[in-house]
Amino acid sequence: MRKGAIFYNRTGFFTLLNREVHRFMKVYIQTILAPLLSNILFLGIFGGILQSRDIGLEGVGYLQFLVPGLVTMGAIFASFQNPSFSIVAQKFQNTIQDLNSYPISDTEKTLAYVLGGAFRGVLVGVLTYVATIFFVGYTIEYPILFFVAIFAISCIFASIGLITGLYLNNFEKMNFVLAIVITPLTFLGGVFFEISKLEGVLSLSRFLNPIYPLVNLSRYMYLGASEGNILIHTGIAGVLLVGAFAFAWYTLKNGVGIKVD
DSSP states (O other): OOTTOSSOOHHHHHHHHHHHHHHHHTTHIIIIIHHHHHHHHHHHHHHHHHTTOOOSSTTOOHHHHHHHHHHHHHHHHHHHHHHHHHHHHHHHTTOGGGGGGOSSOHHHHHHHHHHHHHHHHHHHHHHHHHHHHHHHOSOOSSHHHHHHHHHHHHHHHHHHHHHHHHHOOSHHHHHHIIIIIIHHHHHTTTSSSOGGGOOGGGGGHHHHOTHHHHHHHHHHHHHSOOSSOHHHHHHHHHHHHHHHHHHHHHHHHTTTTTSOO
């Protein structure tokens, strides 16, 4: 083991990653099937009521418009919840200090939590897409890039989930962030409707809501068409990915929520 090395314990890294994946797979009904069912219900309710609604994207039906939004939303929620609730659970069990004794680098710790959350996010997203095949078919304009985008979005929110879990110390606060911050931003991020049709103060969502360019990015990869400038939104996604991971690494490295004063 080399002091200061970024990666020096492959076994330890994969052990922590496996623990994070195994943890949510043990309760797959709650962590995988429940959000999948919610997304299918959203598709059925909104798709059934608004199926004939005109979309500002030529040749695109509302159900097609809705699918990438639901996939992205499922990935966002699942990837955020995995590391955040894992860290808070360790605090609740009074085992969070053990993280300091893991024989792996801070980068490996951060990467294990982020990839564990991203795996859950991608899994929920992919299963949501598979479920929608029965309603809209399986055609994706850029299939590889679509799933790369879902993975990147999952990594962003897994990093944010890790940061939030380190800063907060109970499940009530975690649920508050999820319900009062993440959920409204997602719903106003273009999942169910075109942001360009919002009026008044809500129209500012296209400039202030960081989730909007992420939803737009996945929608472009799925449909080949979207609102706004896709190059700018791709750049924003890249900045969010690097920035969120770097801040998660910095937070963990400084022992926020881990070190005992």
